[in-house]
Amino acid sequence: MLHEYMMSLTPEQQEQIGEIGDAIASSLDSLEVAYERMQTSLDVSDVIEQELLEQSESGFIQYQRYYDLFHFAPDACLLTDTKGLILEANQAAAMLLNVPHHYLMGKPLVVYVPAVERHLVELHGGTIHATSPGVGQGTTFKVKLPLIDKPINT
Known part of the structure; x- marks a missing residue:
């Protein structure tokens, strides 16, 4: 049915539809690249968040140790x-x-x-x-x- 519709169009209309299809395909490729970049950024953010949590925990442990040393000296x-x-x-x-x-x-x-x-x-x-x-x-x-x-x- 789509094939019959395309054949009924003039050559200029068929060319416009082809250009629109190419533009859609290019946009989808760009979206895929943007999605992959966002996913990479999220992965990096997860790693950074984990490192910050570990540093925070380490800092708290050190603070607690020196707090105890001071207060119970x-x-x-x-x-x-x-x-x-x-x-x-x-x-x-x-x-x-x-x-x-x-x-x-x-x-x-x-x-x-x-x-x-x-x-x-x-x-x-x-x-x-x-x-x-x-x-x-x-x-x-x-x-x-x-x-x-x-x-x-x-």
């Missing part, structure tokens, strides 16, 4: 900003300062100097002094502990 550790505000503190610091852990964050470290000094004096016979050259220039803490040959009796 037997020695008191504090992280402050340049103004002396406590950003992080571990459990040992909270115990040394005799303050609940969550109270330390955001407080000036200088608030706790008397507690530190008292504990150091009681435990080791030492002293601690805080000095600062000015606002926003940080604080220097000097700890002096005596050298002894025998344990201090408490």
Whole structure:
């Protein structure tokens, strides 16, 4: 039936239909190439996503390890900003300062100097002094502990 229809057309119409068919075939080829490129891009994206997930997991594991080392270290550790505000503190610091852990964050470290000094004096016979050259220039803490040959009796 299609063949009969084509034969009933004039040569110019048949030529136009042939050109349209060629254009459709060329468009389909272009679409196939575009599809293959998109599929390749998706495959590359999948590989990149997997690598990012693995890196993220590795980063989290390392973060957790250092978080645990910091927070459960037997020695008191504090992280402050340049103004002396406590950003992080571990459990040992909270115990040394005799303050609940969550109270330390955001407080000036200088608030706790008397507690530190008292504990150091009681435990080791030492002293601690805080000095600062000015606002926003940080604080220097000097700890002096005596050298002894025998344990201090408490």
